[in-house]
Amino acid sequence: MRVLFVTDAPAVGGSEVYMREIIPPMRAHGVHAEVAMPDVPGTADFRAQLQERGIPVHAYRTLDEVARVEREGRGFDLTVLSSWNPRGYRKYYRALRGPFVSLVHDQLMLHIPGLPQGVYRACYEWLQAGDIRGAQHVITVSEWGAGYLRRHHRMTQVHAVPNGVDTVKFRPGDPQERAALRERLGFKGFTVLNPARMSIEKNHPAVIATAWQAPELHFVLVGTGYLEPALKRAAPRNVTFLGKRHDMPDLYRAADVVLQPTIAENQSLATLEALSSGTPVVTNDIPAQRELIRMGQEGLLVRGGAPGYAAALRALAAHPDALRRMGIAARQSVLDGHTLDGNARHLATLLKELAQAELAGR
Structure with missing residues (x-):
C-alpha cells in the first residue's frame, strides 16, 4: 500500500516529527509512504533527515506540483493531510485527488479557568474543524481528542491512534x-x-x-x-x-x-x-x-x-x-x-482498512 503525506509546514513541528518517526516502521506492516512538503529554508534540514531515513520527499512550491506527482501514476491509495494554517485543508481538496485522511495533532482546547470554552470551540470550528470534516476520514492521536472531535465538531469519521515513542532511544539509565x-x-x-x-x-x-x-x-x-x-x-x-x-x-x-x-x-x-x-x-x-x-x-x-x-x-x-x-x-x-512499533502497526492497519473501505465504496 502506498500513502502520500502532505503538509504545508513552513518549519518543523510536532506533526512533522511524527511523520519522520512513524513512516519507517510502517514499512514492516505493508505501508510505504512518501512526503510532500514546502520547498522553503525552514524545512530544508528536515527534508534531508527524511531522505536519510529512506523516505521519498517531494519539495513543492505550489500544490500543482504535488498534483503532478499524483498524476505520474505512483498509485497512492490515500493522501494524509496536515496543515499549519487557518482553514488550511480546503486548498488540498481543490488541488489533489485523494481519498483524503486529515491527521489532527491540534491541541483542541485551552484549559484555562474562566475561559468560555464555547467561544474557543466556535473559533476552532471556523478556523479548522469545518475544513477538516471535508476529508473522508480523520485520525487524531488520543482517545480524548477523538471523543472531543465527535462530540463538539460532528466528526463521525474520526479514529484515534495514540502516539508511540522509541523505547530504545528513550530508556531508563542505571x-x-x-x-x-x-x-x-x-x-x-x-x-x-x-x-x-x-x-x-x-x-x-x-x-x-x-x-x-x-x-x-x-x-x-x-x-x-x-x-x-x-x-x-x-x-x-x-x-x-x-x-x-x-x-x-x-x-x-x-x-x-x-x-x-x-x-x-x-x-x-x-x-x-x-x-x-x-x-x-x-x-x-x-x-x-x-x-x-x-x-x-x-x-x-x-x-x-x-x-x-x-x-x-x-x-x-x-x-x-x-x-x-x-x-x-x-x-x-x-x-x-505506547511503543513506536505498536503505534506504527496500529496506524498501518487503520490506513489499510480505510483504503479498502474507499475502494469498496467506489
Whole structure:
C-alpha cells in the first residue's frame, strides 16, 4: 500500500516529527509512504533527515506540483493531510485527488479557568474543524481528542491512534549512568526538567512561579520561543535555561522528575518520552494528560497552579522510594501501550482498512 503525506509546514513541528518517526516502521506492516512538503529554508534540514531515513520527499512550491506527482501514476491509495494554517485543508481538496485522511495533532482546547470554552470551540470550528470534516476520514492521536472531535465538531469519521515513542532511544539509565550524566550536565540536588517550546500554551509562567516557591529544587528548562526573554528576566537563581538541545534522552535519564504545567495538549510526546525514560511526570490535571498519567502511579496530576506544583515536587523529593516506584510504572505504561512499533502497526492497519473501505465504496 502506498500513502502520500502532505503538509504545508513552513518549519518543523510536532506533526512533522511524527511523520519522520512513524513512516519507517510502517514499512514492516505493508505501508510505504512518501512526503510532500514546502520547498522553503525552514524545512530544508528536515527534508534531508527524511531522505536519510529512506523516505521519498517531494519539495513543492505550489500544490500543482504535488498534483503532478499524483498524476505520474505512483498509485497512492490515500493522501494524509496536515496543515499549519487557518482553514488550511480546503486548498488540498481543490488541488489533489485523494481519498483524503486529515491527521489532527491540534491541541483542541485551552484549559484555562474562566475561559468560555464555547467561544474557543466556535473559533476552532471556523478556523479548522469545518475544513477538516471535508476529508473522508480523520485520525487524531488520543482517545480524548477523538471523543472531543465527535462530540463538539460532528466528526463521525474520526479514529484515534495514540502516539508511540522509541523505547530504545528513550530508556531508563542505571545508577552509574545517571550519576555520570548528572555530573556532566551539572545537575545538583533534586532536578526538575521542563522540556517545551516557550509559548503560552506550555504555561512556563507556572514553572517560574513554582521555582520561586521551591528554591531548594533545581529547575532545568529546555526549549526556545517567543517567551524566552521574559522568562529569563523573571526566573530565580535556581532555574537553568539550556535552550535548544539534541540530547533529550540523556536529559530525561538524568532528571528526577519532569514538570509539565501545560494548558493544552492532545497527546504529548514529551510526556511519553519522559515516561519511557522512567522519569515520573508532574502535570496539569487536564483530559489529555489523564490519558497518560494515573494519579500516584506514573506521576502526579495537579490542580491549583504553582502552589500545587511546588507541593507535589516537594512530596516526591521527600519520598525517593515512591519516586522510584513511579518511574518503574511509567516505563511499563509505555511498553504496554505506547511503543513506536505498536503505534506504527496500529496506524498501518487503520490506513489499510480505510483504503479498502474507499475502494469498496467506489
